[in-house]
Amino acid sequence: MALDTKYTNWQVAGLVALRVLIGWHFLYEGIAKLMKPGWTAAGYLLQSKWLFSGLFHAMAANEAVMDAVNFLNIWGLIFIGLGLIVGAFTRAASLAGMALILLYYVCNPPLVGLYYTIPSEGNYLIVNKNIVELAALFVLFLFPTGKILGMDRLISRLLNRIRS
Amino acid sequence: MSKGKNDKGKSEKKPADGTTMDRRDFLQGMATVPVLGVFGAALAGKIITDKRSESAAVRKTTAGDISDLNIALLGAGAEGQVLMNACLKIPGIRFKAVCDIWTDYNQLRAVRILQKYKHDVTGYEDYREMLDKEKDLDAVLIATPDFWHAEQTIACLEAGLDVYCEKEMSNTLEGAARMVEAARRTGKLLQIGHQRRSNPRYIHCYEKLIKEAGLLGRITSANGQWNRSVQPDLGWPARYAIDPAVLKKYGYASMHQFRNWRWYRGLGGGPIVDLGSHQIDIFNWFLETPPSAVMASGGTDYYDRATHEWYDTVLALFEYETDQGMVRASYQTLTTNSSEGYFENFLGDQGTLNISESANRGGVYREPSAPPWDQWVTQGLLSKPVPSLPVDTAGAVLDVRETVSPDKHEIPVTFTDPYHQPHLENFFNAVRGTGTLNCPPDIGYETAVTVLKVNDAVEAARRLRYGKDEFRIQ
Ligand SMILES: NC(=O)c1ccc[n+]([C@@H]2O[C@H](COP(=O)([O-])OP(=O)(O)OC[C@H]3O[C@@H](n4cnc5c(N)ncnc54)[C@H](O)[C@@H]3O)[C@@H](O)[C@H]2O)c1
Numbered sequence: 278m279a280l281d282t283k284y285t286n287w288q289v290a291g292l293v294a295l296r297v298l299i300g301w302h303f304l305y306e307g308i309a310k311l312m313k314p315g316w317t318a319a320g321y322l323l324q325s326k327w328l329f330s331g332l333f334h335a336m337a338a339n340e341a342v343m344d345a346v347n348f349l350n351i352w353g354l355i356f357i358g359l360g361l362i363v364g365a366f367t368r369a370a371s372l373a374g375m376a377l378i379l380l381y382y383v384c385n386p387p388l389v390g391l392y393y394t395i396p397s398e399g400n401y402l403i404v405n406k407n408i409v410e411l412a413a414l415f416v417l418f419l420f421p422t423g424k425i426l427g428m429d430r431l432i433s434r435l436l437n438r439i440r441s
Numbered sequence: 442m443s444k445g446k447n448d449k450g451k452s453e454k455k456p457a458d459g460t461t462m463d464r465r466d467f468l469q470g471m472a473t474v475p476v477l478g479v480f481g482a483a484l485a486g487k488i489i490t491d492k493r494s495e496s497a498a499v500r501k502t503t504a505g506d507i508s509d510l511n512i513a514l515l516g517a518g519a520e521g522q523v524l525m526n527a528c529l530k531i532p533g534i535r536f537k538a539v540c541d542i543w544t545d546y547n548q549l550r551a552v553r554i555l556q557k558y559k560h561d562v563t564g565y566e567d568y569r570e571m572l573d574k575e576k577d578l579d580a581v582l583i584a585t586p587d588f589w590h591a592e593q594t595i596a597c598l599e600a601g602l603d604v605y606c607e608k609e610m611s612n613t614l615e616g617a618a619r620m621v622e623a624a625r626r627t628g629k630l631l632q633i634g635h636q637r638r639s640n641p642r643y644i645h646c647y648e649k650l651i652k653e654a655g656l657l658g659r660i661t662s663a664n665g666q667w668n669r670s671v672q673p674d675l676g677w678p679a680r681y682a683i684d685p686a687v688l689k690k691y692g693y694a695s696m697h698q699f700r701n702w703r704w705y706r707g708l709g710g711g712p713i714v715d716l717g718s719h720q721i722d723i724f725n726w727f728l729e730t731p732p733s734a735v736m737a738s739g740g741t742d743y744y745d746r747a748t749h750e751w752y753d754t755v756l757a758l759f760e761y762e763t764d765q766g767m768v769r770a771s772y773q774t775l776t777t778n779s780s781e782g783y784f785e786n787f788l789g790d791q792g793t794l795n796i797s798e799s800a801n802r803g804g805v806y807r808e809p810s811a812p813p814w815d816q817w818v819t820q821g822l823l824s825k826p827v828p829s830l831p832v833d834t835a836g837a838v839l840d841v842r843e844t845v846s847p848d849k850h851e852i853p854v855t856f857t858d859p860y861h862q863p864h865l866e867n868f869f870n871a872v873r874g875t876g877t878l879n880c881p882p883d884i885g886y887e888t889a890v891t892v893l894k895v896n897d898a899v900e901a902a903r904r905l906r907y908g909k910d911e912f913r914i915q
Contacts, residue, residue, distance in 0.1 A: 428470050
């Protein structure tokens, strides 16, 4: 297919695959939490050990705050995931995803000298899968594909039409 | 994609301003939307399998016929009250009498509680008087000290009553044998109080995990323990002390002996009989045979031997010649340290089962080399695996990415009723003719033979064999 930008077809395929895979991950993380009755991020926040841990602990202790945090987290994950999969508002979704993941990372970073009781499925030193996914989202932000293979293509046409 | 189709025919060149959409724009714009379909299908599949495995794990007992039963409690001490409280939760059970020789203490307390629950009960000191006067009883629950079980059970059976008798069936083999014979002779029901036999978690482990799924593979070993902390001797409020003449009439030399009967020869069997019988009974049940030999080391090492005639510490080794081959099992009771509490473990070449009566404790662990268990998780026999918490891994050599330790599967049957309730319900169902006993006298006898020989083995200080016909009353 002919492309509007200077990416090669393989570059597009690679970027779109990355976008869809990360989107899938976000979407299921959100839906899984939604389906788990009484799921709350409080346990994760209470684990917090590093910078801002005082803030995270205080958030976990306040029920109203936790309700809001849980709501934003779950629906944030779901909408970011949907956006990335279908390629709608791709750059905004990438940025929002980075912000969410940054929060997770800052909350429980695998730094030297910090020990967590929540088991992790791998072994990490400073770099964990969160930070890798964050970097991948940054790549998606810099090399957006929504207008090539994604609904951003239709959205931008519509916006242009409204503007003109 | 369908939108693309609608556009068929009017595919003109896209103008430079980027405001119109042609067919190709739609195709490219919607290119990744079908992923949502795949996602939805995967999600639906996951929800369905999870639901199925959850609903398979939920078992309901049906109430069945609940005609009222008139029952008496014989022995209203610690265990008698536990049984009484469990019965108060079971529909259709009406207490008519409480018999206990500690008339103004345990008997009075039980009578008062039952009256509070609107049971019209009469108290008795002597069980024979109760049997004479109470003519419309259906069944009796016996929770007196072990050395009274044989005489009282036989008298109740002969009076035409069905009997639930606490373990240990008797403190002597001769007494237990007479109980089996009396049950056969009278045709009345006798349930022995090894309540794990009716515990839905234990039944699930035996019937589903071991029998149906064969999860453990070939069981090669078992171990169990009941460790408890140091406890002072049981006392009594001085003003409620029983008249020595009455004590003597019922076989007790003193108030101390009456309260601490478990430790005395001729009255109880010590911790190995008191606690061990529950768990060694599970060995016999799950391994489907009583053992062929036992060795044991034990003694009264810590407490005063004058008041602790039976051993405060016993370590026993059993040999089980099962259909699958030899199983060697160890069991211990400690009364000086409570480390790890009480549980039973069954170890096979494909997995490990850990089970305890205590608070839904337990788990199943797959050997790394065993075939996957996903099928059993889907069928609801096991919970999904929870990764075991990495123990401190410092210094250990790990695989590149994963921390290798067997995943834990929970036993997906939770049980929140009083521990004895299902065993009592099983008994009452049998009395009503809607069920069969989970622990009839032959099983109780087999366990009594198994357990009482441990004390013999300690005494003999060598390996004792069980004769095959030792476990059966002809
Ligand atoms: N299944 C279990 O989990 C479990 C747990 C504890 C005890 N038990 C069994 O229950 C039985 C009782 O144990 P316990 O801990 O309640 O002992 P206990 O000493 O607390 O109670 C025994 C009661 O029986 C009464 N009694 C004694 N001799 C009597 C007689 N001849 N006639 C009438 N009443 C008499 C005593 O006054 C006392 O109230 C024992 O056989 C024990 O092995 C079973």
